[in-house]
Amino acid sequence: MRSLVGVCFLGLLFLEVMCCEGCWKQEREALIALNSQMGNYLSWGNTNDCCQWYGVECNTTTGRVSELELESMDGRTWQVNYSDLISFKELKFLSLYLTQISNCTRTGQVLETISSKLLHLEVLILSAENLTNEILPSLRGFTSLKELVLDGIGLDSDLHFQGLCAILKNLEILDLSNNNFKDTDIASPLSRLSSLKSLSLQGSELTMQSIQNISKLRSLEILELFGNNLNLWPL
Numbered sequence: 001m002r003s004l005v006g007v008c009f010l011g012l013l014f015l016e017v018m019c020c021e022g023c024w025k026q027e028r029e030a031l032i033a034l035n036s037q038m039g040n041y042l043s044w045g046n047t048n049d050c051c052q053w054y055g056v057e058c059n060t061t062t063g064r065v066s067e068l069e070l071e072s073m074d075g076r077t078w079q080v081n082y083s084d085l086i087s088f089k090e091l092k093f094l095s096l097y098l099t100q101i102s103n104c105t106r107t108g109q110v111l112e113t114i115s116s117k118l119l120h121l122e123v124l125i126l127s128a129e130n131l132t133n134e135i136l137p138s139l140r141g142f143t144s145l146k147e148l149v150l151d152g153i154g155l156d157s158d159l160h161f162q163g164l165c166a167i168l169k170n171l172e173i174l175d176l177s178n179n180n181f182k183d184t185d186i187a188s189p190l191s192r193l194s195s196l197k198s199l200s201l202q203g204s205e206l207t208m209q210s211i212q213n214i215s216k217l218r219s220l221e222i223l224e225l226f227g228n229n230l231n232l233w234p235l
Helices: 002-018 025-037 082-087 104-115 133-139 161-167 208-216
Strands: 056-058 065-071 078-080 093-097 099-101 123-127 147-151 173-175 198-200 222-224
Touching: 025 065, 025 078, 025 082, 082 104, 104 133, 133 161
Parallel strands: 065 093, 078 099, 093 123, 123 147, 147 173, 173 198, 198 222
Antiparallel strands: 056 065
């Protein structure tokens, strides 16, 4: 009985050391570091509880960060050291809008490292990052993804899509808006996404062949094609 009480006491002591004002100390420090990199632009109030900060949501049971939005609302581009993100072990939602990875020559390696750590991530939003198709192989580790947004990041072909689509079996929502697929049939590799329900290809200069092959996506329920000059095509 005494040994059991001792174990419980040590467990509570460990939680007290790791947690800080309702959120985990390590994660709070990582958030402070990220905010510093963004010029302290985010307003996180006067509370020490990082679960109450703007853009942050926590698991109510564990106190760990489950959702994180690092978005520039005034058009400025932030430099973010993504290594700070590996502190969020239970992260399910990550939005990086108008942010840039520090040392962009190692972007793929950085994201590959993150994907091996954020094993529970279900939603990933990368937007306005000028990453190109070379970034796609580094996303293969996010096998739990249900929603992926790659809006306006400079995609211009089907390069690396085949391998990525073969792995993301749980993906239900895919947004590839504002890229340039005028010289490729982007729909063919996407046909491997057997669980895909929603696809956005707005403003992506689609070819007629891509439109025809979208019919191979048997589970698709929502399709957004605005801004592709469809009115110029034969009926």
